Amino acid sequence: xxxxxxxxxxxxxxxxxxxxxxxxxxxxxxxxxxxxxxxxxxxxxxxxxxxxxxxxxxxxxxxxxxxxxxxxxxxxxxxxxxxxxxxxxxxxxxxxxxxxxxxxxxxxxxxxxxxxxxxxxxxxxxxxxxxxxxxxxxxxxxxxxxxxxxxxxxxxxxxxxxxxxxxxxxxxxxxxxxxxxxxxxxxxx
Amino acid sequence: xxxxxxxxxxxxxxxxxxxxxxxxxxxxxxxxxxxxxxxxxxxxxxxxxxxxxxxxxxxxxxxxxxxxxxxxxxxxxxxxxxxxxxxxxxxxxxxxxxxxxxxxxxxxxxxxxxxxxxxxxxxxxxxxxxxxxxxxxxxxxxxxxxxxxxxxxxxxxxxxxxxxxxxxxxxxxxxxxxxxxxxxxxxxx
DNA sequence: GTCTATAGGATGATAGAC
DNA sequence: GTCTATCATCCTATAGAC
Numbered sequence: 001x002x003x004x005x006x007x008x009x010x011x012x013x014x015x016x017x018x019x020x021x022x023x024x025x026x027x028x029x030x031x032x033x034x035x036x037x038x039x040x041x042x043x044x045x046x047x048x049x050x051x052x053x054x055x056x057x058x059x060x061x062x063x064x065x066x067x068x069x070x071x072x073x074x075x076x077x078x079x080x081x082x083x084x085x086x087x088x089x090x091x092x093x094x095x096x097x098x099x100x101x102x103x104x105x106x107x108x109x110x111x112x113x114x115x116x117x118x119x120x121x122x123x124x125x126x127x128x129x130x131x132x133x134x135x136x137x138x139x140x141x142x143x144x145x146x147x148x149x150x151x152x153x154x155x156x157x158x159x160x161x162x163x164x165x166x167x168x169x170x171x172x173x174x175x176x177x178x179x180x181x182x183x184x185x186x187x188x189x
Numbered sequence: 190x191x192x193x194x195x196x197x198x199x200x201x202x203x204x205x206x207x208x209x210x211x212x213x214x215x216x217x218x219x220x221x222x223x224x225x226x227x228x229x230x231x232x233x234x235x236x237x238x239x240x241x242x243x244x245x246x247x248x249x250x251x252x253x254x255x256x257x258x259x260x261x262x263x264x265x266x267x268x269x270x271x272x273x274x275x276x277x278x279x280x281x282x283x284x285x286x287x288x289x290x291x292x293x294x295x296x297x298x299x300x301x302x303x304x305x306x307x308x309x310x311x312x313x314x315x316x317x318x319x320x321x322x323x324x325x326x327x328x329x330x331x332x333x334x335x336x337x338x339x340x341x342x343x344x345x346x347x348x349x350x351x352x353x354x355x356x357x358x359x360x361x362x363x364x365x366x367x368x369x370x371x372x373x374x375x376x377x378x
Numbered sequence: 379g380t381c382t383a384t385a386g387g388a389t390g391a392t393a394g395a396c
Numbered sequence: 397g398t399c400t401a402t403c404a405t406c407c408t409a410t411a412g413a414c
Contacts, residue, residue, distance in 0.1 A: 007279070021398075023392080032390065132354060138336060140329070161320075175364070201407065216379055216380080
């Protein structure tokens with residue numbers, strides 16, 4: 001996938017690189033879509049693990065949200081093909097299996113929970129954990145990611161013009177949902 | 190592309206639907222990539238035309254920025270396959286030709302110019318037309334679009350959970366770059 | 379500008395021997 | 397769990413007649 005794009009995955013080529021024949025692979029995966037599903041699940045688990053490590057290193061609140069978001073973007077930059085599979089769904093006809101998809105929805109719940117904790121800590125207004133606010137945060141991360149993958153996929157996190165906007169983008173959100181009367185941070189970029 | 194995904198385009202199938210044979214199409218387009226390039230150029234021109242109509246109906250400033258952004262998202266919702274080709278670049282090995290790409294960069298210049306006009310009108314701080322601020326605005330639109338295309342591609346603009354965030358997302362930006370001492374709008378969503 | 383014929387591949391998937 | 401053989405189908409692209 002990394003060499004030919006997400007759509008470039010084929011049973012034959014995977015088998016070839018495993019040193020076996022195409023038909024042999026069907027003993028392990030019943031179809032090409034099953035390969036995609038396994039990759040989807042693997043990418044999801046790997047990104048979640050990476051994000052959790054970052055979350056555990058920070059106390060609840062906006063700093064933890066910043067750390068988790070940055071870690072997710074860093075993971076995507078390091079795994080662009082998997083990131084496309086997870087966040088763009090570019091394979092026609094492929095939908096992750098119900099079990100795999102269920103794991104994906106945990107992400108949203110985790111994000112909402114972290115937002116609630118930041119609200120409880122007095123760092124954000126209560127609306128910051130509403131449905132639309134949670135979606136807005138995913139929009140910000142998805143936007144940073146999409147612009148990076150589409151325009152500067154080979155750049156590192158540090159040198160990417162869009163990846164460097166991860167924190168400024170989050171600041172838009174945090175400033176907007178800052179508790180009334182609180183400080184309005186100036187743009188950092 | 191609409192039926193099989195952007196990667197599903199083939200010379201043979203296009204020819205088939207034109208009622209001619211595959212090889213005949215090579216008299217008009219020298220390769221499959223040339224077909225993609227023509228579609229890229231067509232999609233770009235069509236979206237730009239659509240946005241310009243919206244811009245002309247509003248005086249310079251944040252209202253015009255809102256109108257133009259909303260029009261772009263609406264265009265993408267109505268043309269999901271072309272939007273993916275333009276904003277995701279999912280075809281391995283395909284890069285738009287220099288002429289086509291040049292037209293694409295006009296978009297950024299247009300956006301920056303509209304931001305400058307909003308600054309001149311006193312509706313945004315001067316930093317709102319900096320490089321990073323322009324990129325931030327593209328991140329917001331790209332995020333709305335990506336989340337819609339990946340998660341709710343068949344929904345209309347009005348019923349999409351993410352498309353409805355177009356204006357709230359812009360408000361994050363406008364609030365952040367609001368002139369100092371100006372009003373800080375409450376979230377609309 | 380269209381056609382036929384063809385080169386020279388690729389693919390997903392199945393059957394059945396070992 | 398691996399293999400060979402095979403099916404059925406698709407593709408991009410070129411050559412050359414008309």
